[in-house]
Structures are given as C-alpha cells and as structure tokens.
Amino acid sequence: MTRTQALHGSIPRLLALLAALCLPMAPATAEDDPGARIAGEGNDRGATACIQCHGAQGQGQGQPPFPRLAGLPEAYLVEQMKAYREGLRPNATMAQIAQHLDDDEIGAVSRHYAEMEPAGGPYRVPDELVEKGREIALEGIPDRNVQSCASCHGEHGRERNPGLPPLAGHPPRYLMAQLQAYAHGVRETSLAGLMEGIIQEMEEDEMAAVSAYFASLSARED
Numbered sequence: 001m002t003r004t005q006a007l008h009g010s011i012p013r014l015l016a017l018l019a020a021l022c023l024p025m026a027p028a029t030a031e032d033d034p035g036a037r038i039a040g041e042g043n044d045r046g047a048t049a050c051i052q053c054h055g056a057q058g059q060g061q062g063q064p065p066f067p068r069l070a071g072l073p074e075a076y077l078v079e080q081m082k083a084y085r086e087g088l089r090p091n092a093t094m095a096q097i098a099q100h101l102d103d104d105e106i107g108a109v110s111r112h113y114a115e116m117e118p119a120g121g122p123y124r125v126p127d128e129l130v131e132k133g134r135e136i137a138l139e140g141i142p143d144r145n146v147q148s149c150a151s152c153h154g155e156h157g158r159e160r161n162p163g164l165p166p167l168a169g170h171p172p173r174y175l176m177a178q179l180q181a182y183a184h185g186v187r188e189t190s191l192a193g194l195m196e197g198i199i200q201e202m203e204e205d206e207m208a209a210v211s212a213y214f215a216s217l218s219a220r221e222d
C-alpha cells in the first residue's frame with residue numbers, strides 16, 4: 001500500500017471521527033452564549049436578568065413601560081448601556097443594572113439582543129392620535145422646519161443603522177418619556193443633539209401623537 005492509498009483509506013475514518021466530535025455541538029444555548037446567559041439569568045455581581053422587564057423575546061411591555069430590545073442595533077445598545085452606567089442617560093433602574101456589567105458583558109448582551117428577531121408591539125392607542133402622529137412622522141412640520149421622523153427612522157420606524165434606533169413596537173409611554181428627555185436635554189448620548197434640535201420645535205401634544213404612531217406599528221417586518 002502506497003502512502004497516498006493509506007491516506008485515502010483513513011479519510012472516511014477521519015470524517016467519522018470529526019462527525020462524532022461535532023455531534024455534541026448543538027445550537028448556541030444560554031450555557032455557551034454569555035450574552036444569552038446575562039439576558040436570562042443576570043450575573044452573580046448583582047445585574048438582574050433582562051428578561052424580567054424586557055420580556056422573554058426582548059419585546060418589552062406596555063405597563064409599566066419597558067422598551068423592546070430585540071433587533072435594536074448592536075452599536076446603539078452598547079452606547080446606551082454605557083450611557084446608563086456613566087449617568088449620561090439618567091435612569092435609576094438601568095444605572096443600577098449597568099453598573100454591575102463590565103464592558104465585555106455589555107458587548108455580549110448587546111450582540112445577543114441585536115441578533116434576535118425584532119419583536120414588540122403593536123400597542124393599542126387612540127386612532128385620532130395615530131392619524132395626527134402619522135402626518136408628523138411622514139411629513140414633519142414644515143412651518144417650523146421639523147424634519148420628518150421617517151427621513152431617519154424609516155416610514156415604519158424600522159430603520160436600523162448602527163447609531164439609529166428603530167422606533168416601531170416600543171410602548172407609547174416609553175417613546176414619550178424619551179422625547180421629553182431630549183426636550184429637556186437630559187439624554188446626553190453622542191447623537192442626542194440630532195433629536196434635541198427636532199424636539200425643541202414640537203408641542204407636547206405633537207410628541208404624544210408621534211409616540212402613539214410609532215407604538216401602533218409592529219417591530220416585525222411582515
């Protein structure tokens with residue numbers, strides 16, 4: 001038997017061995033995905049499991065308002081978590097949690113949610129608010145130079161760029177609270193200035209209307 005023949009003969013055995021070695025490698029579970037583990041169980045240094053508030057599918061909930069996380073862009077999630085940790089985005093609940101996560105954990109849990117199927121909404125909101133909100137979202141308020149929300153966030157609020165969050169499927173009260181935070185300049189993330197300029201030109205009832213519009217849309221692309 002030549003060396004080449006010997007080698008050929010051993011290939012099937014090699015393949016069988018490889019197959020056997022590969023078998024236990026089931027799809028990623030919470031055991032081997034640190035991001036999924038943090039989402040489902042938190043960590044042993046005091047960070048609470050994210051699913052307790054943000055839902056098993058990362059879909060969020062309406063009352064009390066918890067935003068969806070599923071399908072938000074990874075870079076956006078990382079920045080928001082660090083902003084909570086450092087107080088650039090003031091929120092007692094999220095600050096408490098983010099302070100117990102290191103950079104690697106923030107990276108892992110952000111990747112986990114960014115890779116999930118978008119989920120969240122639609123929420124039930126009064127029709128007349130949705131109508132008025134749709135107009136502002138799609139056309140802006142030309143008299144006051146308010147740009148349409150759709151030009152950045154997409155017509156259905158599903159645009160996903162690294163620093164640009166989709167808005168569809170968030171609870172209406174969550175969206176409203178964020179618009180108020182921009183209006184008062186308390187959210188100091190790197191791109192918050194873009195929103196501040198827009199929101200300062202808007203009345204409270206217009207903010208409530210656009211919040212209702214985006215909450216009335218499903219996060220899912222169907």
Ligand code: HEC
Binds near residue numbers: 093
């Ligand atoms: C006790 C409830 C609770 C738990 C547990 C929780 N969150 Fe939150 N989360 C909130 C609330 C409330 C907000 C809205 C805060 C605000 O208004 O800025 C929020 C907001 C967020 C946001 C901002 C979303 C956006 O669209 O900008 C991110 C990101 C986030 N949470 C990630 C996490 C992660 C990751 C975990 C787990 C490590 C977690 N949260 C656990 C309550 C919770």
Ligand code: HEC
Binds near residue numbers: 165166179
């Ligand atoms: C020029 C682009 C641009 C336009 C136009 C724009 N946005 Fe934004 N929006 C952004 C960016 C960028 C962010 C992320 C800022 C940050 O990191 O805090 C954002 C964030 C938001 C958030 C916070 C989302 C979250 O998950 O916490 C809301 C709510 C929002 N925008 C609503 C609106 C509404 C309503 C309009 C129209 C009236 C609008 N935006 C128009 C760029 C834009």
